[in-house]
Amino acid sequence: MEARITLLPGDGVGPEVVHEAAACLTAVAKAYGHRFHLEEALIGGAAVDATGDPLPAATLARCQASQAVLLGAVGGPAWDRHPRDQRPESGLLRLRRSLGLYANLRPVKVHPALEDASPLRPEVTHGTDLMIVRELGGGLYFGEPRSFSDERAVNTLPYTRTEIEQVARVAFELAASRRRRLVSVDKANVLETSRLWRQIVDELAPSYPTVQVTHAYVDSFAMALITRPRDFDVVLTENLFGDILSDEAAVLAGSLGLLPSASLGGPVGLYEPIHGSAPDIAGRDAANPIGTILSAAMLLRHSLRLETEALALEAAVDRVLKGGHGTSDLGGLKHQHGTRALGERIREAI
Amino acid sequence: MEARITLLPGDGVGPEVVHEAAACLTAVAKAYGHRFHLEEALIGGAAVDATGDPLPAATLARCQASQAVLLGAVGGPAWDRHPRDQRPESGLLRLRRSLGLYANLRPVKVHPALEDASPLRPEVTHGTDLMIVRELGGGLYFGEPRSFSDERAVNTLPYTRTEIEQVARVAFELAASRRRRLVSVDKANVLETSRLWRQIVDELAPSYPTVQVTHAYVDSFAMALITRPRDFDVVLTENLFGDILSDEAAVLAGSLGLLPSASLGGPVGLYEPIHGSAPDIAGRDAANPIGTILSAAMLLRHSLRLETEALALEAAVDRVLKGGHGTSDLGGLKHQHGTRALGERIREAI
Numbered sequence: 292m293e294a295r296i297t298l299l300p301g302d303g304v305g306p307e308v309v310h311e312a313a314a315c316l317t318a319v320a321k322a323y324g325h326r327f328h329l330e331e332a333l334i335g336g337a338a339v340d341a342t343g344d345p346l347p348a349a350t351l352a353r354c355q356a357s358q359a360v361l362l363g364a365v366g367g368p369a370w371d372r373h374p375r376d377q378r379p380e381s382g383l384l385r386l387r388r389s390l391g392l393y394a395n396l397r398p399v400k401v402h403p404a405l406e407d408a409s410p411l412r413p414e415v416t417h418g419t420d421l422m423i424v425r426e427l428g429g430g431l432y433f434g435e436p437r438s439f440s441d442e443r444a445v446n447t448l449p450y451t452r453t454e455i456e457q458v459a460r461v462a463f464e465l466a467a468s469r470r471r472r473l474v475s476v477d478k479a480n481v482l483e484t485s486r487l488w489r490q491i492v493d494e495l496a497p498s499y500p501t502v503q504v505t506h507a508y509v510d511s512f513a514m515a516l517i518t519r520p521r522d523f524d525v526v527l528t529e530n531l532f533g534d535i536l537s538d539e540a541a542v543l544a545g546s547l548g549l550l551p552s553a554s555l556g557g558p559v560g561l562y563e564p565i566h567g568s569a570p571d572i573a574g575r576d577a578a579n580p581i582g583t584i585l586s587a588a589m590l591l592r593h594s595l596r597l598e599t600e601a602l603a604l605e606a607a608v609d610r611v612l613k614g615g616h617g618t619s620d621l622g623g624l625k626h627q628h629g630t631r632a633l634g635e636r637i638r639e640a641i
Numbered sequence: 642m643e644a645r646i647t648l649l650p651g652d653g654v655g656p657e658v659v660h661e662a663a664a665c666l667t668a669v670a671k672a673y674g675h676r677f678h679l680e681e682a683l684i685g686g687a688a689v690d691a692t693g694d695p696l697p698a699a700t701l702a703r704c705q706a707s708q709a710v711l712l713g714a715v716g717g718p719a720w721d722r723h724p725r726d727q728r729p730e731s732g733l734l735r736l737r738r739s740l741g742l743y744a745n746l747r748p749v750k751v752h753p754a755l756e757d758a759s760p761l762r763p764e765v766t767h768g769t770d771l772m773i774v775r776e777l778g779g780g781l782y783f784g785e786p787r788s789f790s791d792e793r794a795v796n797t798l799p800y801t802r803t804e805i806e807q808v809a810r811v812a813f814e815l816a817a818s819r820r821r822r823l824v825s826v827d828k829a830n831v832l833e834t835s836r837l838w839r840q841i842v843d844e845l846a847p848s849y850p851t852v853q854v855t856h857a858y859v860d861s862f863a864m865a866l867i868t869r870p871r872d873f874d875v876v877l878t879e880n881l882f883g884d885i886l887s888d889e890a891a892v893l894a895g896s897l898g899l900l901p902s903a904s905l906g907g908p909v910g911l912y913e914p915i916h917g918s919a920p921d922i923a924g925r926d927a928a929n930p931i932g933t934i935l936s937a938a939m940l941l942r943h944s945l946r947l948e949t950e951a952l953a954l955e956a957a958v959d960r961v962l963k964g965g966h967g968t969s970d971l972g973g974l975k976h977q978h979g980t981r982a983l984g985e986r987i988r989e990a991i
């Protein structure tokens with residue numbers, strides 16, 4: 292097949308990890324006889340520096356004209372004092388929103404070869420395989436009114452029935468195709484928005500009779516996620532809770548650098564590792580490219596419907612990890628490589 | 642000394658754990674020649690069932706007329722469908738607010754005897770000793786407007802300079818008296834309220850020149866808390882983030898049942914374990930009383946200024962744990978006891 296894919300390297304380690312993942316996409320295209328047109332565009336701090344805007348119109352237009360977008364990371368101390376609409380993060384948030392992306396899928400698997408790299412005991416994590424579905428287009432991130440002054444600041448947490456229903460359906464469908472368990476995480480004992488969330492999840496449940504639904508409060512779930520991760524299959528939650536819980540879940544996998552994500556809901560999917568721009572190690576060939584490479588695999592699966600190719604790329608990552616190869620964030624592995632060398636190894640394993 | 646202490650057993654396991662902690666207070670009083678007047682009052686679901694109100698006026702009046710309040714837990718499925726102002730949790734929130742409590746101290750220590758009960762490797766947790774300072778009187782828990790309908794719900798996250806300053810000062814002072822490190826946790830890359838939070842913390846920092854201040858985003862902090870807990874001393878954060886992070890931190894200690902808290906800011910302090918009402922094990926003599934007993938120790942320290950007595954009670958808990966005695970939530974221990982028997986052992990060790 293032919294496909295147009297936009298690459299948004301962004302800031303910090305973004306360019307390095309996107310470069311490796313893009314090379315993996317090219318290798319997959321070659322191996323399976325596809326033509327992927329990969330084109331770069333500016334986002335985040337890099338875009339602010341070049342154009343004053345963290346999401347230039349040209350970038351958005353290019354994303355909208357492609358089938359999928361692969362992003363590195365945005366942000367860094369260089370732009371911390373910029374006004375809100377000139378901050379790298381606001382470019383990413385506008386992109387998510389402009390593309391109509393409301394469901395952010397964050398799979399967390401524990402790779403057997405990495406159990407030694409984890410702060411957790413292998414008895415606890417072994418076999419963990421969960422999928423966090425984070426609502427991405429609503430909640431505190433976008434809620435109006437929002438205001439800031441020296442004396443008082445306000446954010447607003449709104450949720451509509453539609454916003455909740457559409458992301459919940461994604462989670463129910465995923466659960467039905469997986470191990471048929473869905474836990475919805477909220478703070479319904481305190482927040483009205485969570486009460487509505489819980490009510491709608493309960494209303495939808497009868498339409499998915501094979502799925503067993505439970506509810507958890509976000510505070511106690513933050514503990515359960517670490518103490519009994521194998522009990523969970525699909526985890527559905529709102530925007531900010533999902534942000535916190537998915538980074539927390541990286542503890543299970545052993546490193547933030549391993550985890551991919553897919554943002555779905557509109558005609559164009561957005562794929563990005565869950566790690567940030569890590570300015571402290573940027574440009575040093577030290578970042579783990581696996582989160583971005585696995586995001587590229589999700590891109591193959593969800594935006595291009597190339598399941599075989601997605602599995603092939605994931606299997607290549609698996610084999611390389613199993614062989615004891617990784618970057619330095621994966622403490623327990625025998626062979627430590629730089630970003631480029633690890634990317635190269637994964638491409639060879641395809 | 643003479644002191645009036647109000648006991649609020651509440652729901653679920655609340656009465657069982659408060660009973661043990663109250664008996665410890667009585668034992669301390671006897672050993673050190675004090676007179677504590679302990680009087681019970683209704684709160685939460687128990688109060689709803691008896692009076693229709695989760696915080697009856699008589700309860701609030703009694704709390705206000707005492708030096709300190711020791712609470713068990715509130716809530717449970719029996720009251721889940723009640724309207725908001727008749728839910729057990731809203732009684733607790735009104736109590737915190739009415740008493741003017743804005744700083745919730747949640748210490749997390751890893752006891753050497755419990756390292757085997759933890760899902761984490763001892764290399765990671767050994768020696769952890771941190772203090773979470775959670776803002777308790779503002780933010781999403783209390784923000785107006787709040788609304789609920791079948792189609793849309795709204796919560797509001799407001800913070801004023803005063804609210805932030807007063808809790809931040811508590812955290813700075815604690816840090817100055819401890820290991821002089823303060824990490825303030827926010828989501829300043831997205832939320833205006835967090836930007837104000839960060840700004841005010843930075844403004845206060847020069848007044849506490851011995852304290853080294855850093856900032857972290859709540860998502861990446863949720864991971865760091867587990868992977869490198871020893872790097873932290875005092876953790877300052879807003880209401881909801883503190884709720885999530887302190888339950889998460891219980892992973893470090895090995896059980897939610899171990900962790901105490903103190904809520905300060907007004908003339909009367911409120912002390913409660915961080916665990917919930919655990920309706921599934923209520924009435925079975927299975928709950929861990931240690932979180933409540935250590936809350937009673939914090940009561941001695943912060944409300945009655947009886948530091949020696951507080952240390953004595955904490956040392957008694959330490960000795961009992963060291964001897965391998967605990968409840969069944971502490972999997973790694975040799976001797977497993979019921980709630981009452983463990984409470985009794987701790988009293989004997991005073």
Ligand SMILES: CC(C)[C@H](C(=O)O)[C@@H](O)C(=O)O
Pocket residue numbers: 365366380383384534565830831860
């Ligand atoms: C960079 C930031 C805006 C973003 C978020 O909070 O959504 C990031 O933390 C993420 O999880 O993708």
Ligand SMILES: CC(C)[C@H](C(=O)O)[C@@H](O)C(=O)O
Pocket residue numbers: 480481510715716730733734884915
């Ligand atoms: C019961 C609930 C309202 C409460 C809270 O969220 O503050 C509890 O979770 C806690 O942490 O003390």
